Amino acid sequence: MRLSLLCPLFCALLLSACATVPEGAGGALCTQAGGSSQLQAELLFGRDINGRGPVSDAERAGFMAEVVTPRFPDGLTTWDSRGQWRDAASGKTIQEDSFVIRIVAAATPETLTRLAQIRSAYTSQFHQDSVGLLFTPICASF
Template identity: 45%
Template sequence: MSRQPAVFSTRWCLCIAVLVMAVAWGHPTHARGPDAPGPNALQTACTALHAPSVLQVSLLFGLNRPDGGHVSQRDWTHFVRDIITPRFPAGFSVLRMTGQWRDEHSGRIVREPSRIIWVATPFTPDLQPRLEAIRQAYRQRFGQDSVGLVITPGCAAF
């Protein structure tokens, strides 16, 4: 039986985040005050949930091309298959979004369809090169100025 990668809805991810924060907030060390030493709240929550520490990585991709074109669904699918999947074969989630940003030169607000790749992964020495390879490949293939990257410590169990 083949195992399919885990795909999570935005609602599911939000529920887990709220649960982790609730556990951390309700832990007795929170009542100590800001100057009192105590165990790391995130590590306490991870331990209580039997979930190992991971990094939550979000890669932010705009689908409008600078030349006025758009990254097609077929182009996106091939990019995910050829570039992202080999670097995160254990799985990741793809979220469809609409992004908004201000053009530095014109000051104009731009809205565009976008995708977020979300992956929970342990920190390993090869993580930075894998992420940079994805970002660089997207910029080169689709003529993009940037690919956003957000990394947040967390914990996960599957």
């Protein structure tokens, strides 16, 4: 009797695993609004550098001009922020000045490559452990 109750439940769970995840923003509503499905990427950059002062405004402007803008010349948005993270070695919470770059672009392998190049360049040039990257599928119209 227990088996007869478990079999339908197991089958339902198995079938639900085959369902696809919605792609996110897009479809008919997006098209009707004059938009298209895009990828919104937010890059999170820390400004503190061990052993010296923080990334200066001039250094950031140079990085934007030499590394970011050539890869995304159609536009982006940037703003200053304050971030925090837990240091793995000490367990302490570290706070630092930071900035965010938001880029809206086609969800293509080329876009992902350009984002990876930006992250790699910043971590190398400014001796960072990482650059955060957040993705959101969106409907955009410009």
